[in-house]
Amino acid sequence: MRAAVVQRYGAPDVVHVAEVAAPRPRAGEVVVRVHAAAVTAADARIRAARFPRGFAPVARVLFGLRRPRRSILGGTFSGVVESVGPDVTDLAPGDAVCGMTGLRLGTHAELVATPATRVVRTPPQVSHEDAAGVLFGGTTALHFLRDRASVGPGRTVLVNGASGAVGSNAVQLARHFGAEVTGVTSTANVALVRELGADHVVDYTRTPLAQLDERYDVVLDTVGTLDPASGRRLLTPDGVLLLAVADLWQTVTSRGNVRSGSAPERPADWSLLLDLVAAGTLRVVVDRTVPLDDVAAAHARVDSGHKVGNIIVRP
The missing domain is CATH 3.40.50.720 (NAD(P)-binding Rossmann-like Domain)
Structure with a gap:
């Protein structure tokens, strides 16, 4: 599969698209074909090893001392279930879902594997771009x-x-x-x-x-x-x-x-936000939507400090 890969810390141009092995679902996991993912300030911080003052030592332990431990960034996604692992009974291939992957990252790719407990169904009224953008x-x-x-x-x-x-x-x-x-x-x-x-x-x-x-x-x-x-x-x-x-x-x-402090990633909160988007109560502001090949430009836009709302990448 194609993915945006970061093999060293640095400026936006350290992000490049490469072919990597496709994930397979383990027990309790699903593999989702990603239709949209957000490129966030958190992604830019990890890529550049630019953490809030005082957090750098802890962050380097979490994300990698010399280079990113997780070479594929991205923490939000929306897409369609591609396959399910053993013990997954409430989701099936073809289901529209979205979610967040926490420290596992990995959503700036065509496929992402994640625990089934960390996805929610996307309402039919909500686009993949809006679902990935609101989270x-x-x-x-x-x-x-x-x-x-x-x-x-x-x-x-x-x-x-x-x-x-x-x-x-x-x-x-x-x-x-x-x-x-x-x-x-x-x-x-x-x-x-x-x-x-x-x-x-x-x-x-x-x-x-x-x-x-x-x-x-x-x-x-x-x-x-x-x-x-x-x-x-x-x-x-x-x-x-x-x-x-x-x-x-x-x-x-x-x-x-x-x-x-940091906000927890709770599926119940995701569902609440999605329902508000579906009802027209909550508008998802999108700065721009770009293909995976333009992910470095998306990082540069985040670094500029002029991003409005969300930047969405479509693997």
Whole structure:
């Protein structure tokens, strides 16, 4: 099969397409023919060995000291079941499914093997591109807003980085939960963030966050430009600061009204997000869709910092 392979850490051009052995399902696994996969900030970090401050030693142990331990990146996928292993009884070849592979990665390829417990059925109303695109940003936004801050009616929410993969989902989910939402983005994306449902939009090129006079019940930073001190300044007395991107020190010292950490990958959350997409409640923002041969260009787009929503690769 063809796959995007990374055999050394480096710039986007270290990613190249090669022929590799096709996976076979083990007991409890399915092999999925990938129709769409997201190229995310997480993929770019692993490829470049560019981890948040303080996390590099641990990350190198997890992902490989001298080169990536998993040469095929990609953590989200949508496609069709190709084959099933022993003990898999609720899925069959031809079923449309999607999911996340965690540390196993491997979705930037024509085929991926994954435990059957880590896939969910894709509703017929949801395209492969939307299914693959909603998972990474959607699960992170859902975890922080719902699980870490209990966002609901009457709350005011500020989303910093409102046009990215996490931020575009956060704006919509916060509105879905009944909150009043302010999105922070650049001039080019002001109209998009309004279309996503933000009640107010701050163009940070004209109004830096340090100049904001408003205070919010929840501040979600999806891009890593706030720290506990600058973020707390934006909070109401009982407000909560959510750091979706944090360095090691910020992560281990987060307490009280500052919360950080990684989002869990839970199939129940994937199904919830897919149902919202199927109902038209949640829009998946796609920056561009590219063939597998253009995966290096997709990484370069992520590295540029100007990606809007998701980049989808079609193996």
